[in-house]
Amino acid sequence: MGHDPRDPTPPPTFGGFFGRADELGRIGTWLELRTAPPPPSGRSLPTLMVLHGPAGVGKSALAAQAAQRYAVHTHWISLYDATRTDVEPTLLRLLGESGGSRAAIVRAALGDDRAFRRALRGELARQLRDRLVVLDGAAPPVVRALLPYLRDCRGLAVLVTSRQEAGWRRIGARLLDVERLGPRASRDLVARMATGAPWRDRDTWYGLASWPASLVSAAQGLPALARIAGFFIANRMAPRPEPRTGESGPQRLVRLALEDCTTDQRALLRRLAERNSGAPFTQRTAELLCSLDSDPSEVRSVLGGLLVKELVQRWSSDGTFCLPQPVTDVVRAAEPVSSVRTVTALWAERALQRTAAALDGRPLPEHHIGPSPEGLDPRELVPHLDEFLSLLTNSAHRGRQEDAIADGLALLLAVLGDAHRLVALHRLWPVLSVRRALSSLAADLGLLEQARALYDTDKWRNPDAVHHAAALCRQSGQLTEALSVLDGLLGDDARPDDRHTAWALLVLGAVRCDQSEVAEAERALLRAAALHRASGCRRGLGWTLLHSARVCLLSGRDTEAGRLLDEADELLLSVADTRGGNWVTTERLRLALRRWEPAAAAELGRQAHAQHQGAEDVRGSAWTALYRALANLEQGDLHGARGALASAAQLFLECGDDLGSAWTEHRAALLPSVRDEVHSASVLVSLGPVWAQFGEIGCPLGTAWTELEMVARRRPTDLNLPLLDSAEERFRALGDAYGLAWAAAVRAVHRTHLHGDGPRSAGALVASFPHDIPIPDPERLVREITRFWEGGGVLGGRTIPSHARDTVAVRHSGPWFLDVPGQAGPRCRVRVTLLDDTPAEDTTARLLLRVSPEDGHPWGASGSDRPWLMVTAAPLTPASVDPASSLLRPSEQAAHGAEFAFTAHRTGTHRIRFTIALERTGTVLQQVETELDILDHDEHGGLSSPEAVTHRGR
Template sequence: MVKDPRDPTPPPTFGEFFGRADELARIGTWLELRTAPPPPSGRSLPTLMVLHGPAGVGKSAVAAQAAHRSGVRTHWISLYDATLADVEPTLLRLLGECGGSRAVIVGAALGTDRAFRRTLRGELARRLRDRLLVLDGTTPPVVRALLLFLRDCRGLAVLVTSRQESGWRRIGARLLAVDPLDPGTSRDLVARMATGGPWTAGYGPASWPASLAGAAQGLPALARIASSLIARGTAPREGPRPGESGPGRLVRLALEDCTTDQRALLGRLSARNSAAPFTERTAELLGSPEDGPDHVRSMLGGLLDKELLQRWSRDGTYCLPQPVADVVRAAEPVFSVEKVTALWAEHALQGTAVALDGRTEHPLGPTPPGLAPRDLVPHLDDFLSLLAGSAQRGRREDAIADGLAVLLAVLGDAHRLVALHRLWPILSVRRALSSLAADVGLLEQAAALYDTDKWSNADAVPHAAALCHRAGRLSEALTVLDGLLRDEARPDDRHTAWALLVLGAVRCDQGEVVEAERALLRAAALHRASGCRRGLGWTLLHSARVCLLSGRDDEAGLLLEQADAELLSVADTRGMNWVTTQRLRLALRHGVPEAADELGRGAHARHQLAEDIRGDGWTAFYRALAALERGDRHGARGALGRAAQLFRECGDDLGSAWTEHWSALLFSAPDNDYSAPAQVSLRPAWALFGRLGCTLGTAWTELEMVARRRPSDRDLPLLDSAEEHFRALGDAYGMAWAAAVRADHQHHPQLDGPYWVRAFVASLPPELPVPDRERLVAEIRRYLEAGGVLSGRTIPLSARNTVAVRHTGPWFVDVPGRTGPHCRVRVTLLDDTPAEDTTARLLLRVSPEDGHPWGASGADRPWLTVTAAPLTPASVDPASALLRPSEQAVHGAEFTFTAHRTGTHRIRFTIALERTGTVLQQVETELDILDHDEHGGLSSPEAVTHRGR
């Protein structure tokens, strides 16, 4: 399960805890006072307590123990080495952990500083109530700045740990000193930890165990080291060295038992110069490049055994006691904290960004190996603090901000991303925030954050097109993409991959199955080549949508599983939520409305948690269709109303158009028969589909408009337009229903119904390319026999959800009910008996039948391109060729085929218009290649159906 960065950080669990009963009692009493009635002024100011004492005395352990015992919901924030620059990121993190609205804070990021701070203060007052906030390891100026924003948080208690005793009373803090343990208690603690029982007899004040216990100076962190030395029987070979303190002696003795690698790792960890917790991944990145994860884990275990490190919590987090870090740094000076931390932060973020956006170039050199985004979640605040405390703004800092912005956008962490934007407002950060704004339905704000008219770079094109697509403006998205995708000189880079992804999604929404699949296949190849797992996940998701649209349900299910796995690997929760929505559609297509309803409830909850209004809108839309399948008209109306509201909120005009379409069919129908003619006009949906460039929606709305009117010659142009749109899409379902509506309108009422219905059904081609021809024929028969829509029979739901194509574009599609001449693809083997490692010639022709427009000679016959791809160990030359539609061999395309092994070989031919590149058809053929000693008599290859189409 991916850790949500918005989950509150719980108090640490240091393990067994001894003593401090008085301090814990006083903290408990103080916490009870936070629930006292508010003063007469009506304002309940946060109550503040400060635990102060020297480093290593156990202030954090006392605060953690008090938080666990209190039962109050706690936010634990480590602020070691924090400055005033960390205040705003800390407040934004707090607001995110309290479930603050992403949309509100992203919208406020566009305002003035004063308006933003006012919004931040107001949101905190609404969200951060009746909780305990622990600020671990901070100073009075930082706390004072934080309290300015927390002053209206009712019932909030703030517990601070600090080494400073002065400077707190000015802000009304209650002070509680955490002093070192007295010598007797310290000796008892060391003995208890060393032996598990009382102090062993025979150890007098002059013995070496007693001297080690005294060297701990009453600090529990050092007492643990002393107990470890005693438990292992490590007696000092010499007394304290000149000028050596007690802590220095204890750490030196523990280090003498460490390996060289352990001492080196401890030195690098001490370079962090912070008592803040760290993870195993931090140790790996700070360690030597030769140290693998297993070796680092072993070194950490050895340091834990010697108590030089301590466990911070059970989730694999550690801390380095400050007295140990001070001794190590004094003995062995190491790199500065800025250099060490910035180096691994930059490497980790830039390497991870490869899987998130497909980048192949690194601003400072080769891209290092990346990490899973979930591995970086514990370090998000460290990265932000690094930028907040940076004294310079160089290329390395820009690289950190760039990679962090991409990571936060994918994780959906709007509050930290807004903090980054205010700290480091470079172009890539604005682009990431714009993308996240679009995710939460703020399309206008997204456009304002990343005004693509100002940024003339390749990155702006797919981003601008994606914004158009999310708004449902399909034609506009294609216009934006046109320049980038038509630039033949441009390399196939990550920008091209994302542009093709958007192109495939837009074509799918238009109903252009072949074009969508072609774009998505190329996008998938580019994303795989660059290692962009997130891009590949979204490409597979849209490919599944194409399969659902074309009736290939089994393939859609497999693609959804693959998409879910890829998106899970990069912690893209929003993408995984959309996978659930598409699974809802799959269940609906399988005729299991109960399963669809369960998936719909789950998708609805997930989209709401992610604040993805558009995803929630489409989920509500599909839940309405599921309700129709169950016969729940009331539920369908409610779901459609909710979908319409959500689409208006997020600005998705395409969703609004489809909602208008279904509302017109459903909302005005009587309760006893939802299929009766609708009184609500379909014209608004028709106009909206036309403006957006949705061919599929336009065609079905035109067809429904004709079907729901009395027969009239005035409707024929509208019906002709619907048929033309279906023909352009290659939609056999749509053309069959258009032919049925035309037949219904042209039927003379005096004719015998059954005869003309049977005649029409018989005219449907037997090879009609639909997933379930028998079902379609039965539906059309019932429709015509009942007298069409005007007599109460509706066109089924499944019809408009399937674009069944004959693997072709409009020129190769048979028209149901009004059959015309076809074009056939012929592949001929020109050499008999092909064998292994010998060359055979293949001739491919596109042969128009008599009466086909391409059958006549002249300029009307277009040039076509055919690309050959062997799917088995073989070679085909050339890879592509030109041809013209004709039965004559001279107008065909000839290829040479060389097999590299015996057996059955498969070759795929892709035919497209040379002028536009539009794919018209894909066919596959099989050849049986024999041994040289065998004989055969094949004169032509065996044609096979292209799988998956």
């Protein structure tokens, strides 16, 4: 069951509502008053009506029926046991559900209390109009505190259900007494619950003339109890003993139903009655409440049995239930508890901490038993967000459990993008973890200044703070600064299996991808993926795969990129990370551009734009606008490209992303235009600041391409050669054959003008690069360079294609999940074992080399597709090894290893170097050296196995 926290909670659909025609008519007449013109003063309190009556009389069902019958846009707020402190969270919830701006409320949260309340009232006046707000189970003090904030909401009506009759006149409320059902209505309701038809001839009901009548009488006109009575009649339950001394009809009716329950059913009822709220609950609530006492898989049948008996009743068709208050009262009286709050807090802590484990990879405490993190969908907890928040609102003290609830709730709200409830939590419980969560959400909304203001400054000692600070730097486009921050967490003393290391490696991989450092990005993302898998962090793994897909797109591996995007989308959807899913759509837009699918690119561009706008992700909208501009360029739509680039420039400025701004200015400066000297000069002027900006933020690819374009637009002269040399050197450092090809093309044009010798063929130029560097679509590159030369270069009217800078063709490093040397993440250990006795001079000894994956490594998984590895052995001392190379597969089993025969030609210590490479591509993964002591024939003892050490040169 999934929910969006920004969707208004709809009225319940109890089913089987009968009668109350008079009350419904009066509510309908009252609702018409909300459209009446305001008084001359221009403001007044909202139209208010209070439905009051005893528990179980059907006030909530009547309010729900009225909202449905009169088709009013309704917000349903359950406020059982609420106090004055519920006011601000309730207002923020209403604002979020009415479509209020996330960014506006986060900005306001950093102001003082007076300014925040003024902003809250103003936002409510703009958003909460022509609607019905139902405050179910509210007390007069809460409503009195809420109304002043709602006074400017035009056309707003507030309908309250309450057991209290007093305390409403002072605020101008219209009261409607919801009375118990009369005898005839009670009989008809019980009959409909039992048979689906009205009461006609009670004497024909199974021959139990007096028993049905006594059940109707016991229900005392309360619809909640009439359903229980209907169950008894429908199932032909035999008469029971007379009432106990002092026992009322409702108490007897519920007691009789409880006596027919199993032990497990009574246990679940007790847990539900001990909750701190009469608000509706879900099956997941019941599972977590019972996880200490029973197998969660059995809860569904237990809950189903209670539903049949009507002791638990359906609240809505979407899988929510309620425990009628008369049932709660009887259960609590039978087994009094010291604190009804304890049970709710316990299950809330369990649910939130398990969900947080899937969101950030944190380990669960030993006492956390029950459903695993993989079984929790964060959207299942959306109906309970306000219940969780109320635990902190009404808490008399702050302890470990309260902090754990606040910590998990903050992370959940940040991932869900529920800024309004997160602001309420921050104002209520401003601990460090809540501030960080709000800071993260503020950054997602493009509020980097506010994100830094919320963020703690102890970033060098706290690992959580390090990767969060680095992520903020990256989101602002400051790549060099992000790397500097990460050095504090990924240094020599880093913990290789720490979840903070996993997130830091994820940020590192993203930064390296932004810099177009393909090999370094793959290494970091590989380790991050292994750590996130080991910890069960689905959200971390989803983001890792998303950035791995970006690396594949950058290096031209489109098929692999598509597969990774599909996997990332599935993982992020499973943890309700909507923002991550939106970025997957943006990357799919890039994939469509690479595959030259204009129709798909246009549709994905519109879809990504709408998704980012809906999430108020300014940075996501900015990058999507930039890619849509490129799509327009590919289709020759210069007008559309200019408009999209202008939009991207404005959005990047708004969210403070310097990297995006630099690339936007770079693209805008190169838009095709009339190629004359005046235009070329203006382009050079506009590229100058861009070149400086790329250098400042640490983007070598952007710097190289800007240098190359500046050279291409200048008159050929030897003065341009240093700048061209610089561009080539940057491309060479990146290992980018694509950039080097275009640098060579520009150099050839210059050489033609300066020396008159024409360039060689484009095919020969492309063919001159190493064959293990896969240049995507080399035929197209040859055609484009040929056209560029034939047109005389940029000054002759030709341009370097816009898409050229979107590909970094590097030496193929194999699948993205290959193992690489490093300190972090599960790795493959190289093990060298001596199979014979201590070797001597001129005798042969057998060595077994195995590549053993650690737990959590992809190659160590059962049934994984382990690749073939090539091991080359080179003796570094007077000795020989046979064979010189051998194939093996990663495994602990000796049969999968490689065996070598070693013969020493002198005594002493000998060294052998083993080089392990991927057989398919030749990519070197690791080098190790081993030492063996070779003894004279007369010596005894010695080493039973060689010592393997990592080669310092690698």
